[in-house]
Amino acid sequence: MKNFHFIAIGGAVMHNLALALVQKGYHVTGSDDEIYEPSKTRLNKAGILPEEFGWFPVKIHEGLDGIILGMHARIDNPELVKAKELGIPVYSFPEFIYNQSKDKKRVVIAGSHGKTSITSIILHVLKDQGVDFDYLVGAQIEGFDLMVRLSDAPVIIIEGDEYLTSPLDRRPKFFHYKHDIALLSGIAWDHFNVFPDFDEYKNQFRQLIDMTPEGGELIYCEADPLVKEESESSEMKGKKNPYQAHPAEIRNGKTVLLTSQGEIPIQIFGEHNLQNLLGAKKVCEALSLTESQFYDSIQSFKGAAKRMELIKAKEDRALYRDFAHAPSKLKATANAVKSQFPERRLIAVQELHTYSSLNKDFLPNYEGTMDSPDEAIIYLNPHAAAMKRLELMDEETLRNGFKRKDLKLFTDSQALKSYLLEKDYTNTNLLLMSSGNYDNMDLEGIKAKFE
Known part of the structure; x- marks a missing residue:
């Protein structure tokens, strides 16, 4: 049985990853100096809520297969220091996700906005169509118990964040996933504390685009001028696949998609969501789903939590x-x-x-x-x-x-x-x-x- 310890287990993604590993049959422990709801109840139900809040080097021992380090922890965290002394492998969660999925087809959804919505649409459609897949998404989605799934599925859908990886790694998380297919939704300055220079912020996305491998695919929103410029000027080896907003009309407060198969009613709305929807459709098609399958499933999609x-x-x-x-x-x-x-x-x-x-x-x-x-x-x-x-x-x-x-x-x-x-x-x-x-x-x- 694999044995992993989480430093800062209470975070939204961290506690979901911990629960996913418990489902996988791993032995999981963790620490944190504060844990709020719903993480607290969910960890307790799984039997892995720390008995006390704080950091306890005694929890770090040579029987561990690895440490999973959360962004909330500091470089001088006493548990991290002990792990380094013992030579225990330390993974950020994106490094760990890659380690668990390096034999899968990896789809990374990136951009300053729309990541969660696009990822949610893809997950909904794939599930509705009976496709076996793993995932990492940044919000709770209706129909999914966890924000992370790791199994023997041949593909993984990853919401790729440009924020820092961990206290030990100041690079964006999305560099670690080494995508086969990447979607880039938009570039608009964010994370001012980490990227005080806009060109430095844009450069992170330039690097992500350039990482697209030969035989891979970049799906990009050409309605965003910065995305269009960076994507089309890149000398990346893979296929480039642009998208805009899906054609639609608003009737009596309801949005309908205009398609070759007729009008398709949907439950989400807004120009940005029509862009998100068409980007998600392109990803689903890259994973061998048909237009008909996508349109059949999108009608029941209600949106991700706290997204419109x-x-x-x-x-x-x-x-x-x-x-x-x-x-x-x-x-x-x-x-x-x-x-x-x-x-x-x-x-x-x-x-x-x-x-x-x-x-x-x-x-x-x-x-x-x-x-x-x-x-x-x-x-x-x-x-x-x-x-x-x-x-x-x-x-x-x-x-x-x-x-x-x-x-x-x-x-x-x-x-x-x-x-x-x-x-x-x-x-x-x-x-x-x-x-x-x-x-x-x-x-x-x-x-x-x-x-």
């Missing part, structure tokens, strides 16, 4: 939640909801939660991203800014950055909740966008306004 997720709706209103936080994601999501329901008023709330979004120097990248909502609101958590050692921006600074004079700012989640509860939502959609949770703001009362 419909929380509550009735005849004249809807409440949506989305993970959008980077400028490109924010603009695409707000535009999509407004375009889908042009006759309805749109109130959009954006929580600035990440290092990039809270950084005054990065703020000009948000210009025009909140133009489409009828009412635009920003929520800033003073504690989040303080934790990242950043100055808390004021309303005037934000208005100048977003270039919207009527922008409203809240720095207290209870005050924001009270404001939203007082609103009349007749013929109105409310869109909540954040990679956080508005400082644990309770949404139950707000949901009731849409029932």
